[in-house]
Amino acid sequence: MSFVVGLIAIGALALIFGLILGFAAIKFKVESDPIVDQIDEILPQTQCGQCGYPGCRPYAEAIANGDEINKCPPGGETTIKKLADLMGVEAKPLDAAHGEESVKKVAIIREDECIGCTKCIQACPVDAILGAAKQMHTVIEHECTGCDLCVEPCPVDCIDMVEVEAKPETWQWNLDSVKQNIHKADTIPVKLVE
């Protein structure tokens, strides 16, 4: 008798918990893979495609599916380190096949040479180029991610990638330069006063 009671009790419990779990699965359903979002968060969002995927999110999905983490040149070392931490893998040096980590750049259109073909506008992944057909185009500098994608389609080669100028806010205390300044006479006019 007690055996039957036990069986019924366990069965009932299993049913109740099953219902709760089933309810929770519907109620708290996660739409997308959270790991993809987390990876996407780390990627620099230049949407440059240097990794071989069409944008940062596709690459994030690829990493989630086991692709290498060292294919993002704009992110560079810091991004690789963060990805390694997140994915629990060893940090690797940047894969040179996808490009090298370089200084921050911004696209500048030589405006008098622009013929207004709109090809760069179509190429820009973040809509940072302003213009219309047969009208001069220009780059909204602070929206430009420096992804390089507009340079190739330009039929008259009027787009330059220019290094972002250092501003006092972004300037780095560079130890080497501080030391050099103290010992090198030509970089520091203070020493020329005699």
Add this chain to the structure above:
Amino acid sequence: MQDIKQFVESGQIARFPGGIHPPERKQPASEQPLRRIPYANELILPLRQHIGVSGQCTVREGDHVLKGQPLTDAVLHQGLPLHAPTSGTVKAIEQRPMSHASGLPEQAIVISPDGHDQWRERQPLPDYQQRDKAELLDIIQAAGVAGLGGAGFPTSQKLAQQKPVSYLIINGVECEPYICADDRLMREHARDIVLGMRILAYITGADKTLLAIEDNKPEAIASMHQAISEYSDIELRVVPTKYPSGGEKQLIQLLTGHEVPSKQLPIEMGVIMQNVGTAFAVKEAVIDDKPLIERVVTLTGECIEHPGNVWAPLGTPVDALLDFAGFKPEQQQRVIMGGPMMGFTLPITAVPVIKTTNCILVPSTEELPPPGDEMACIRCGACAEVCPASLQPQQLQWLAKAKDYPALEDNNLFDCIECGACAFVCPSEIPLVHYYRQAKSQIRNQAREQAKAELAKQRFEARQARLEREKEERLERHRKAAEARKQMQQQKAQDAPEQESNNDGKSSAVAAAIARAKAKKAAQEGGSAGSEASDEATTQPRPAQDKSAAVAAAIARAKKKKQARDQEDKQ
């Protein structure tokens, strides 16, 4: 709060952790009376003088300006206006190297003085107590007064905090070696400083004003003591000499016995701090209507012939200051803006005095040897003992070298006040503060990048959504067009069998045209009442006919058409 009150009322002086006793070297500069420096050939006023937004330029090249005339307009109380230090013409508005370790160029207004030193109209306000606090704050803001102790935070913004203030602390500690600008100011202008303190106390509504001076300035203490004797709510607190007692958080800890919690402002404890120089500037701004156009700068170091303190108009190039004080440079001379602990070596001496410049130090190699080569950290822990913020400098240094930014933030890197005590005691000559500064700017840059990436992502997604939508719209249009075509074809198919009976639509028009052609033919064959001219016109048109003939032919054609139609109708 109650604890703080009890402690302050007892008049005790607490201690803060760490600190060092570097050689003071305030003499001989501190013993010379304040001097006035003649106006330089050009005064360079960078638009950005302090933390925050730079103002909008309101003058143009070639304009004549009067002494004290505002040159920039503060944008929405965010920044501070800048004023002409003397009368003259605006020579240029251009990029000039800024007074920063980077020496990067920055937009500046260059004024060449005309020598008349002619003031704009002034409205002195001796009875400030009659005025509203908000009005006084506006005056201080319009006078461009910034904190003259260190970072140059706009004074009006600091005072405008909507929180109760129990204690106003006036900082006359001046703990950094060599610097004695505040010392000199207190000795010579004690009354003015006290008036400034009264104004500050009135605006903040503080119960009590505490004036803190380090015990190595007996003359300043004596002169201030005398000046405050008539006010019962101002108390003088003499603090023992130790670097960095003059740091805001350190001095608050000394006077209240309580530490300002990490990531909090002193105002949360009901305390507000202002420098003595700022108090003086506030007095001048409110009572004399004199904006902040000059400040005391200490010129010192063994490579200067006449060390001392000068009233330097803002914008005076460091070159001019050095010339005035008798500069005798040695090989590879260093010129430091600020003190030996927290200052920086200037890359060029053409940079101007700005609101936060308190000292120009020109040391000889013997008195301040250049830093030696960095050696490995031997984990002696000396730096941790002297850190006034109770941080672990050696730990921070390793983390900074490893570029482990999240860990640096966990180790409270941003509580570091960059006082340089750790680097001072380091036996391995590690430039610790440089590492921290570098890491801090790196972290700030990363935060900026992160924000930018977030924006780029949003824009990218918006673009994707737009492209998707456009594609869908295109498809939808195509689908609709295809549907319309299909419908038409169907209708045509339906129309075909009942062409005769159906009189509307395209098919009926075609049928009518066919019928007309038939009728025409019939009419021609019948030869009924057709004139000769019309026959000629229709069968063999002549290009070179005169106008009347052409008109006649046209009329005939029309008639014929009508006839044909009539005939058709009859049929």
